[in-house]
Amino acid sequence: xxxxxxxxxxxxxxxxxxxxxxxxxxxxxxxxxxxxxxxxxxxxxxxxxxxxxxxxxxxxxxxxxxxxxxxxxxxxxxxxxxxxxxxxxxxxxxxxxxxxxxxxxxxxxxxxxxxxxxxxxxxxxxxxxxxxxxxxxxxxxxxxxxxxx
Numbered sequence: 001x002x003x004x005x006x007x008x009x010x011x012x013x014x015x016x017x018x019x020x021x022x023x024x025x026x027x028x029x030x031x032x033x034x035x036x037x038x039x040x041x042x043x044x045x046x047x048x049x050x051x052x053x054x055x056x057x058x059x060x061x062x063x064x065x066x067x068x069x070x071x072x073x074x075x076x077x078x079x080x081x082x083x084x085x086x087x088x089x090x091x092x093x094x095x096x097x098x099x100x101x102x103x104x105x106x107x108x109x110x111x112x113x114x115x116x117x118x119x120x121x122x123x124x125x126x127x128x129x130x131x132x133x134x135x136x137x138x139x140x141x142x143x144x145x146x147x148x149x
Contacts, residue, residue, distance in 0.1 A: 002134050003053045005128060006127070016029075017034065056138060059141070098128070098131075
């Protein structure tokens with residue numbers, strides 16, 4: 001579910017870089033450094049976001065309990081519970097704070113964007129508000145599953 005919650009915003013950012021009309025004024029592109037470094041940074045942000053969301057699957061799949069074969073010296077060994085729970089817990093907290101700040105910022109932002117563009121952007125970014133709580137839920141489930149005796 002976290003992959004689906006993060007995908008719309010990643011696709012929106014890619015659309016910005018590809019030049020798809022999204023109702024944004026030139027000043028908004030300038031703030032994203034487009035043209036310029038934004039052509040590199042914005043897609044990398046989307047890739048990083050999706051990679052981190054993909055890691056959430058490790059909390060509900062067997063590959064999140066055993067080190068993969070390509071990791072030297074650790075392959076095949078069980079992953080310590082806290083090695084997964086601590087980063088996932090920090091990530092859940094960070095994503096939850098981001099989600100709250102996103103909602104607050106959206107309600108108070110002064111963007112130079114067409115009304116339909118603002119609606120589209122909010123529709124793409126709003127699902128990210130659930131990323132933190134979803135990650136927290138699967139982290140708790142992972143911890144309970146791995147520590148019950």
